[in-house]
Amino acid sequence: MSRRTMSLTAGCAVMGALVLCSTSALAQAGAPIKVGFVTELTGSWAFFGNSCVAGLKMASDEINKAGGVLKRPLEFVIRDNQTNSSQALASARNLDINDKVVALSGPTNSDMSLAVYGYAEQEKLPYLVPVAAFPDLTKPGTRYTFRIEPDAAGWGYAIAKYIEQRKPGAKVAMMHSDAALMRAITAGFRYQAPRSKLNIVADILFPQGASDATVQAAQVKSANPDYVIVSGAGAFDNVMTNQLLDMGIKPGQIIHPFGITTQVFGWGSRSVGSIYGTFFDQGLDSLTKEGKNFISRFDAANGRPPSYVENYCYVTPYIFKEAIEAAGSVDREQLRNALSRLNTKESTSGIPIVFDKNGARKEYMYFMELESVNGKRNYQSKQRFYIEWDPEVIPVYELVK
Amino acid sequence: MSDANLLILLSTLSTGLILGAIFSLVAAGVTIVYGCVWLPNTSNGQFFLLAALVAWSFTSSMGWSSLAASIAVLLLGLLLAMLLELVLIRRLYDTPNRNIAYFVVTLGLTQIMSGIFSLTYAKWSDQFSLPPIIEGLTMLGPFPISNNRLLVMAVSLGVLALLFTLLRYHPYGRALRAVFQNREAAALRGVNVTAIYKLSFVLGSSIIFLGGILFALAYSFDLTVAWTMSITAFAIMIIGGPGSVLGALVVGMIFGFTQAIVSIFASPTAATFSYLGAMLVMLLFRPNGLFKR
Numbered sequence: 001m002s003r004r005t006m007s008l009t010a011g012c013a014v015m016g017a018l019v020l021c022s023t024s025a026l027a028q029a030g031a032p033i034k035v036g037f038v039t040e041l042t043g044s045w046a047f048f049g050n051s052c053v054a055g056l057k058m059a060s061d062e063i064n065k066a067g068g069v070l071k072r073p074l075e076f077v078i079r080d081n082q083t084n085s086s087q088a089l090a091s092a093r094n095l096d097i098n099d100k101v102v103a104l105s106g107p108t109n110s111d112m113s114l115a116v117y118g119y120a121e122q123e124k125l126p127y128l129v130p131v132a133a134f135p136d137l138t139k140p141g142t143r144y145t146f147r148i149e150p151d152a153a154g155w156g157y158a159i160a161k162y163i164e165q166r167k168p169g170a171k172v173a174m175m176h177s178d179a180a181l182m183r184a185i186t187a188g189f190r191y192q193a194p195r196s197k198l199n200i201v202a203d204i205l206f207p208q209g210a211s212d213a214t215v216q217a218a219q220v221k222s223a224n225p226d227y228v229i230v231s232g233a234g235a236f237d238n239v240m241t242n243q244l245l246d247m248g249i250k251p252g253q254i255i256h257p258f259g260i261t262t263q264v265f266g267w268g269s270r271s272v273g274s275i276y277g278t279f280f281d282q283g284l285d286s287l288t289k290e291g292k293n294f295i296s297r298f299d300a301a302n303g304r305p306p307s308y309v310e311n312y313c314y315v316t317p318y319i320f321k322e323a324i325e326a327a328g329s330v331d332r333e334q335l336r337n338a339l340s341r342l343n344t345k346e347s348t349s350g351i352p353i354v355f356d357k358n359g360a361r362k363e364y365m366y367f368m369e370l371e372s373v374n375g376k377r378n379y380q381s382k383q384r385f386y387i388e389w390d391p392e393v394i395p396v397y398e399l400v401k
Numbered sequence: 402m403s404d405a406n407l408l409i410l411l412s413t414l415s416t417g418l419i420l421g422a423i424f425s426l427v428a429a430g431v432t433i434v435y436g437c438v439w440l441p442n443t444s445n446g447q448f449f450l451l452a453a454l455v456a457w458s459f460t461s462s463m464g465w466s467s468l469a470a471s472i473a474v475l476l477l478g479l480l481l482a483m484l485l486e487l488v489l490i491r492r493l494y495d496t497p498n499r500n501i502a503y504f505v506v507t508l509g510l511t512q513i514m515s516g517i518f519s520l521t522y523a524k525w526s527d528q529f530s531l532p533p534i535i536e537g538l539t540m541l542g543p544f545p546i547s548n549n550r551l552l553v554m555a556v557s558l559g560v561l562a563l564l565f566t567l568l569r570y571h572p573y574g575r576a577l578r579a580v581f582q583n584r585e586a587a588a589l590r591g592v593n594v595t596a597i598y599k600l601s602f603v604l605g606s607s608i609i610f611l612g613g614i615l616f617a618l619a620y621s622f623d624l625t626v627a628w629t630m631s632i633t634a635f636a637i638m639i640i641g642g643p644g645s646v647l648g649a650l651v652v653g654m655i656f657g658f659t660q661a662i663v664s665i666f667a668s669p670t671a672a673t674f675s676y677l678g679a680m681l682v683m684l685l686f687r688p689n690g691l692f693k694r
Contacts (some may be wrong), residue, residue, distance in 0.1 A: 047524060204669065210673075214618065235623040266621060358406060
């Protein structure tokens with residue numbers, strides 16, 4: 001081969017290598033940042049998982065239209081955990097090993113969240129839980145898990161503080177289902193009630209699968225409480241509410257620890273005047289312009305206003321965006337540190353988002369009074385009380401195991 | 402008796418009657434089908450739920466009244482039962498050990514229907530209810546009971562009474578009982594056993610559909626009710642005696658009242674265990690059921 005030919009060949013090889021490298025670099029620059037989203041698309045919790053995804057997709061579309069994160073699209077790789085703990089764990093593992101996601105998120109059910117929690121902590125994978133209130137998700141020593149929703153034992157604390165300022169020395173009855181969420185709420189309330197000088201006059205637990213609460217509603221009526229905390233699993237919440245109202249308990253005496261849109265519609269106009277706890281609602285005083293925009297767009301797309309479930313899933317992509325940009329990279333450890341240092345606000349309500357050393361958020365709750373219900377289409381509510389508290393104002397990790 | 406105690410007593414009676422009647426109805430439907438066709442219908446809970454969900458769809462999506470929705474669902478349920486019998490059930494009438502084959506077939510139906518509900522209704526809402534047919538409350542002494550639940554109670558007890566009368570006095574009912582007791586002897590006496598199989602399947606399934614509608618009118622419900630109902634209906638059938646409608650009625654009422662009464666003195670959780678415990682004890686002494694064929 002002549003020298004000229006050799007030079008030409010070498011030059012072409014160098015040019016080719018340069019082109020390949022720059023193409024690869026371009027491809028990397030445009031490659032999506034993947035976050036694994038393991039949620040309940042089927043099974044008993046499907047409604048919440050699908051509602052969550054609806055909120056999530058709205059936000060991720062907005063972020064990507066505005067240029068993405070670090071000039072890369074933010075992609076949520078959604079997997080169905082079928083409301084099954086084993087499937088949740090398997091999906092998380094699959095996302096980590098095969099899809100090489102930078103973080104995990106997704107479950108709206110506490111049991112599913114706990115199933116993924118163990119894996120995330122073990123594999124040092126940042127895990128942002130949008131909707132799950134079981135306290136153990138941020139027990140002492142947690143490093144990679146961050147929980148957006150306040151813990152359920154804290155809700156019980158907040159209810160006690162609400163009643164305390166409404167009617168000091170009040171008599172309170174509780175009717176609740178035997179589920180993890182309700183156990184945590186009532187544990188928190190039972191802890192705080194004597195400290196708030198409240199008297200628990202009835203504390204009735206229903207097994208899962210219970211159908212009727214007439215007898216217990218009569219027992220509660222006989223105890224003559226000032227307030228009744230009603231916390232049923234699924235449709236049983238409606239059953240208890242209606243049977244209490246039939247028995248002569250006034251709507252204003254009924255407090256629901258949490259209220260999502262479908263529950264409010266289920267309670268119906270008979271429950272006008274009752275109180276429910278929430279973390280986001282169309283009746284909030286603090287709604288931002290973006291929050292109102294989110295509500296109207298979600299309503300238009302889904303035929304109902306969003307509640308806190310959809311809101312938490314909507315703010316999740318924005319939290320990831322902010323943390324990844326603060327980290328400057330998608331390195332897992334740096335992302336974890338950025339989440340830990342995060343000091344921001346929910347764009348929809350202005351509520352601060354700050355995580356403590358265990359990944360629990362500084363906690364808060366609104367109490368809304370139901371003002372009207374328009375069939376299954378819309379409702380009006382008014383904010384009556386707001387409270388913030390530190391996650392460990394009560395011994396939450398000892399109260400609930 | 403104080404007003405408070407009277408209130409609790411009357412609420413116990415009403416709970417026992419309503420729950421007991423609905424569970425008796427569903428168990429009667431299951432036992433009629435099992436008694437005649439040897440078909441252990443494991444999908445009875447899904448049919449129960451299907452009726453409730455379709456009624457919900459008619460009221461919430463199409464704005465129908467609960468009464469119109471209930472009638473429509475009953476008619477559709479009747480057609481569905483006839484279609485199922487034509488397409489699937491009759492193919493196994495002459496199969497040896499057909500009860501096992503039916504068990505597997507209905508298990509498959511359970512999975513299919515459960516999957517369909519999971520992909521549809523589970524995404525649309527986490528809880529369902531029907532608007533009342535009759536609004537308002539009636540006071541029975543100090544005890545207020547909604548007129549809608551009174552209606553549900555009346556219809557449930559009325560249908561149970563009609564069913565009992567049919568089985569005891571009507572020629573078709575007597576033919577059903579004859580096949581329950583001894584199908585070969587019934588055939589020798591001129592009973593068209595295959596026609597009775599069809600009648601029993603359609604009648605039993607229709608009763609289960611009615612149970613679903615009545616439950617949805619009395620209570621709010623979610624998808625978990627299918628599983629709960631299925632287990633309860635089978636337990637009542639076994640304790641009452643497979644193929645015994647009287648057994649289904651009696652044990653269903655015992656179930657409803659046990660839950661209501663025990664929950665006064667202990668927790669609702671204890672009430673659930675108590676009736677299951679009572680049923681186990683009954684089985685120890687009468688393993689073939691209280692009213693065996």
